[in-house]
Amino acid sequence: MINNGFVNKEAITFKITKLEEAEIKKSGTFMLFQYNPDSSNSKILWMNGDIKLPATALESATFMERQVENIAIIGKEVSTTIIPANYKIAGYFTAKNSYLLNSEAWLLPRSRHIDLNKGNYFVFNTTARDKVKLLNEIIHPNKIEIIDEEKYGTYSLYSNRSLLLGLQLFFILIIVIYFLINNISLNKEKYLISIMHTTGYTLSYIYIAIFKYRVIPCIVCSTIMILISIVVKNYLYPTWGEDWISYSIITIMGSLLLMMVQSLFVVFIHSIKKGGKKY
Amino acid sequence: MRIVRILFRQNKLLNFFTLLTATLLFFFLLVLVINIKQTEIEVGTTENFKNKQMYKLSDHLVDELETEFFSRASNYDKLNEFANALEKSTDFQYFNAIWQPIGVVNFKGDKIFSAYYENGSEVSIYKINGKEYHSVKSIQVDSDALSYNNIQLSQGRLFDDEEYVFIGNQIPVILGAEYNGIYKIGDQIDIEYYQQSFKGTVVGIIQPLQKIITVNRPEILLDRYIMIPAMYFNKSPSQLTNDASEYPIFFRASLLSRANGTILSELDPVQIRKLVGEIALQTGFSHYSIIGANSLKINTLVQMTETNRITLLVLSFSLLALAIGVLLLSLFIKTKRNVSTYKVFLINGATLSYIYKMISLQSLITYIFGSLLPLVIGIVLIGLSASILFMYLLLVAVFSIFMSIMSYVFVKRIFLKLDIVRELKG
Structure with a gap:
């Protein structure tokens, strides 16, 4: 995002030609830019929620005071003369190699009212899952026209896009490996399962036993790992959205479910299917 | 070979998973090759620009000054010579990449191709x-713009040298990737x-995703663009005055565009001003x-592509190492599980080294099959x-031989640890 002026690849670009309602509602987590692409490179920015800004050197506490006055964050190549008099410069972008950020000025107004004279072009960045729904909530009842914007910066690197395909392939490989290891590891219990079955234990009893000492430790470990990830994520590698946590949880839950099914399968194969006399 | 066939029949599930892992691994290798090739092109493009400055020439000919300048036929020649001298200069690189909308009759594409669509403007029809x-x-x-920017085509060809020369009303056209399916070669x-x-x-x-770097817009993504050659004149424009009077705007604009090109150089602004000043004189x-x-x-573009290449390489090698580890793990499990089969082979007169060879041959066959899909x-x-x-x-060849x-x-090593011969002797 740094290389393309802090526009997420899933950002919604749109224009409003007629304003029904000027106020921007406070809902969810978002950054909404408003500007005129034909004129200067200053952009009006409204934010809500916990938004991660690009690396910025902030001057004093003015940034914290944005509730009470209009503030601006500007790139180092921007002339301060383009900043309106009623805005106070709160900081500078420090991303050394971002030509877009270095030549932009973000104006954060205190008012939450749109004025179309300042541009009818908007870019909506959000970490929300349902981006269109949130956008409709905050600008309701205004009609928008979506613009299919080109993606610049790292997003426009062909190698970067096909790298994702490589990662997806590897994800499949990991699932195969996981299945394989599970299978081998669970098969080690086949003698125990057979003995328990011939000793007279029911299928459900054997399954619960296997579940307790095979699956539950994995559930506990996964939960601890997820909790640690959530706690340390902001210190290690701050990301734009939180989707990766949700995807990780879904993947881990899926893996645990697969392990449960595999356990059931192994118990079934080495007990009822193999038969044998019960004592 | 019979032994290999028997080995394939043992532990069918494990053999299947090894084949699946090998297939996925080779898919990954294929993506990696495509990526590395693409990164080479991207890094190669930015290498052409690395540690250099870009300068844009801009003429002052507006309104009355323009009318007055073009009122004399000799000035057409001066402008033409100025552009020619810039192109021929060996002190710096000079290229033309002019952003200029064109009109198309019966246009088949949708609004995203419109000249100012991304700026929120309506479709312009005139x-x-x-x-x-x-x-x-x-x-x-x-x-030069095409070669410095390393433009790659998915179909067809680039412009020939003679197609840059203005002769008649025929012109070759190269279309951006998003035009694929709307127009085809020969249309x-x-x-x-x-x-x-x-x-x-x-x-x-x-x-897709090919770019041209210019001073005003460092990343012109060509996906939605129609690319045409920047026109040159094979005669002095003063000799073409009849044409010039017939198409005044075309002649003037073409000459001015050629003179308003981009200079790419390691030289500082003072040196560039001096060199261009000499040409002007x-x-x-x-x-x-x-x-x-x-x-x-x-710098942004260079740093972006180089970081991308480093990330790609680090990630690829870690993943490759992991995949090799998994294949060796499955080999270990398979070998341990097949001990009784190996014992039978030994009883039937096979030597240990023959069994090693057959197991590695089985691996080789698995990897070759895995690379086919x-x-x-x-x-x-x-x-x-x-x-x-x-x-x-x-x-595939290097990897398969290495893995075998x-x-x-x-x-x-596993056999040495297991000591099968002793087990057989009881």
Whole structure:
């Protein structure tokens, strides 16, 4: 995002030609830019929620005071003369190699009212899952026209896009490996399962036993790992959205479910299917 | 070979998973090869610009000054000589990449191709001589712009040298990737360019995500662009005054565009001003200024592509190491599980080294089979180029042989630990 002026690849670009309602509602987590692409490179920015800004050197506490006055964050190549008099410069972008950020000025107004004279072009960045729904909530009842914007910066690197395909392939490989290891590891219990079955234990009893000492430790470990990830994520590698946590949880839950099914399968194969006399 | 067949029949599930792992691994290798090839192109492009400054020439000819300048036929020649001298200069690189919308008759594309669509403007349609034109995004380039920016095509060809010379109303056209499926190679497109009508013929389609770097816009993504050659004149423009009076705007605009090109150089602004000043003195054209000398835009692009390449390599090698580890793990499990089969082989007179060879042959066959599906998909669905296929096959051969040797060494070590011969002797 740094290389393309802090526009997420899933950002919604749109224009409003007629304003029904000027106020921007406070809902969810978002950054909404408003500007005129034909004129200067200053952009009006409204934010809500916990938004991660690009690396910025902030001057004093003015940034914290944005509730009470209009503030601006500007790139180092921007002339301060383009900043309106009623805005106070709160900081500078420090991303050394971002030509877009270095030549932009973000104006954060205190008012939450749109004025179309300042541009009818908007870019909506959000970490929300349902981006269109949130956008409709905050600008309701205004009609928008979506613009299919080109993606610049790292997003426009062909190698970067096909790298994702490589990662997806590897994800499949990991699932195969996981299945394989599970299978081998669970098969080690086949003698125990057979003995328990011939000793007279029911299928459900054997399954619960296997579940307790095979699956539950994995559930506990996964939960601890997820909790640690959530706690340390902001210190290690701050990301734009939180989707990766949700995807990780879904993947881990899926893996645990697969392990449960595999356990059931192994118990079934080495007990009822193999038969044998019960004592 | 019989032994190999027997080995394949043992532990069918494990053998299947090894084959699956090998297939996925080779898919990954194929993607890696494509990526590395693409990164090479991207890094190669930015290498052309690395540690250099970009300067833009801009003429001062506006309104009355322009009318007065072009009122004398000799000034057409001066401007032409100035542009020629800039192109021929060996002190710096000079290229033309001119962002200029063109008009297209019966345009088949949708609004995203419109000249100012990304700025939120409506589709612009205008009429000239009764013909209705759609104003669409276009860039006019010379051969240096194409080579410095390493433009890659998915179909067709680039412009020939003689196609940059203005002769008649025929013009070759190369389309951006998003035009694929809308127009095809050989299609005729009626074009209006600087108020001059041309019959365009589609000669090529650009690969997705190709870019041209300019001073004003460091990343012009060509996906939605129609690319046409920046026109040159084979005679002195003063000798073409009849044409010039017939198409005044086209002649003037073409000459001015050529003189308003981009200078790429390691020299500082003072040196560039001096060199261009000398050219201006020789040719007698002095209505220009030099804008630019901003290396930040180039630095962003260079840093972006290089970081991408490093990330790609680090990630690929870690994943590759992990995959090799998994294949060795499955080999270990398989070998341990097949001990009784090996015992039978030994009883039947096979030597230990023969068994090692057969196990590594089994691995080799598995890897070769594993590489087939990615190869077929690569050829049939993706249509890989010969160089990528060659790299892939080379990697498959190296990887398969390496893994087979590893299997041999690995199995030998496992056998030593298990001491099967002693087990047989009881």
